[in-house]
Amino acid sequence: MHTWVQTLLKPEPVALMVVLILLVSLFSGMRRGASGSAKHLFFFIWQAATVVVSLLLAGRGAVYASPFVRDWLIDRGITVPKEDLSALKQFWFTAVTSLRDFDLLRFGVLFLLLYSVLRLLLHALEPFVFGLVDGVLARGRAGRGRMAESPLISGTASRTTGAMIGALLGGGRAFIVMACLFVYVSILPHAYGTDIIRASALYTKTASELLNPVAGDVLKQGPVFTEAVEAEFRHVLERKYDVIDAAIPPNIEEAAAAVTKNSSTDEQKARALYSWVGTRIAYDWDKADNYTEHGIWKEQTPTETFTTRKGVCIDVARLYAVMARSAGLEVRVVTGEGATGDGGYGPHAWNEVKLTDAGGEWIPLDATWASSGDWFNPDGFSKSHIRDA
Template sequence: MHSWVQTLLKPEPVALMVALILLVSLISGMRRGASGSAKHLFFFVWQAIAVIVSLVLAGRGAVYLSPLVRDWLAARDIAVPKEDLGALKQFWYTAVTSLRDFELLRFGVLFLLLYIVMRVVINALEPVLFGLLDAVLPARGRDGRGRGGSPLIAGTASRTTGALIGALLGGGRAFILMACLFVYVSVLPNAFGTDIIRASALYNKTASELLDPVAGDVLKRGPVITQAVEAEFRRVLERKYEVIDAAIPPDIGAAAAAVTKGDKSDEQKARALYDWVGTRIAYDWDKADNYVERGVWKEQAPEDTFKTRKGVCIDVARLYAVMARSVGLDVRVVTGVGMTGDGGYGPHAWNEVKLADGGGAWIPLDATWASSGDWFNPPGFDKTHIREA
């Protein structure tokens, strides 16, 4: 106990937050007295139980329902219409097809919905439980007497008991704070403020003696889980472009047909389109600088890129995808990071094309980089392009 008090008394941010929580809870308990503090303690414990039960049931329910929802959506044979779609339809087809195809997203949505349902059901029981609690611990009136008129356990004894219960509540709240900090540091080890948290003696003692033995093995995978979530949302972004660009403008379709005229194999068509896009579309440095320096992003459709003959990597990749689909190729826009001139990596986009007549293999290509060399399925492509998926 002495060592815990010593860590709590050290003047650092985490210890100060915990001390403030304990002090406020103790004073509040003293003011409420024994009866009021007991009700707050019951409410605190009830809420903790409700959260734990809801999380467990939602997790198990999501695991059970996820494959059922996937199979049900797959049986619907949902296909994105080859026409211009409004914003609402774009959102609908992106959401439905992503739920069907992306397991982590589907689990997350089901988990959230089931958790909300569980909390609604459990919260519906609160009036009954609190009514029973009121019968056992009657509320203190303004005159310090109970509903029946008999004196309550008041004065110093009531305030002392209330303060003790308040301190217990403060300990529970402080533990929740420490648990939240533990999850934050474990899942996002390089995020804002993590250095300050790790420097706290109180946090380190709580984490090593109480939290890590229980959840450490799970949360050590936190960064991996975070990367998986980021990758899943990146796949949803890629799906969004597939839905938005499902319609093929006539002029782009005609150009693609002319470019691939006489080509027989999928690889020949893919190569011809790569050469055409790579030599016709100039990199829009003004657009890139606007985004990097001012945070201003100009969204443009493939038809805009086709007409202006300018665009950044995502614009080039989207135009290539639309042209490739118009001649029957199975293609996708890939987002991730690409190697920069200084040896680092930065956000980038490119394409993958399926060679249906060549064994069904997917090959990568980067028409944006065509002016710097041959980036049509070259050896070592994955060393310069890292797909975050």
């Protein structure tokens, strides 16, 4: 206890915050008295319990329901119409096909839905539960009133008991705050303020002695989980492009047919389209510089890229995907990082094509880089292109 008090009294941000929480709770408890503080303590415990129960049940329920939802969506045979879609339809098909194909997204949506329903049901029980608590506290106050010898003594005892309960309530609130800081630091170790939090002796002691033994093994996967969430989000963005670009304009369809007319295999078609896109679409340095220097991004469609004959990597990849689909190929836009030539990597996009007539192998290609060499399924492609996990 002595070492805990010492760490609590050190003048640093985390300790000062905890001391403030304890003092406010203590004085609030003194002001409310014994019965009022007891009611607030019960409310705090009830809220914490409902959150924990809802989280556990929602997690189990999402794990159980996820494969059934996936299979149900697959059985519906949902396909994106090859026509110009309204914004609402684009959102609908992006959401439905993403829920069908992306496990982490589907789990997250089911988890949030089940958690909300469980919290709503438990919230509906609160009037009944709190009514019982009020009845118990009222009987307790009546009994103490009959036994009290002096209103002054009774009031002092009530305020003292209230202060003790308030301090206990403050300890619970402070622990929750410390747990939130622990989760924040574990999942986002390089985020804003984490250095200040880790420098706190009180945080270090709480994390090492109370939180790490319970949650440390789980939260060691925090950065991995964060990266997985970011990758899943990018996959949803890729799916958005698939939906938006499902309709193939006649002029692009005609160009793809002309480019692949002498190709008999999937690889020959993919190679012919790679050569055509790679030699006819110039890199739009003005668009790239406008984004990197001013944060201004111009979204453009494959039709615009085809017409203007210029674009950045995502524009080239989207145009290639549309032309490849028009030629009967199964293709996807891939996002990740590409080598910059100075030993580093930067955001990049390219394509993968499925060779259905050659065993279903997916091969990578980068039409944006076609002017700098042969980037049609070369050896070592993965060394210069790191796709999102």
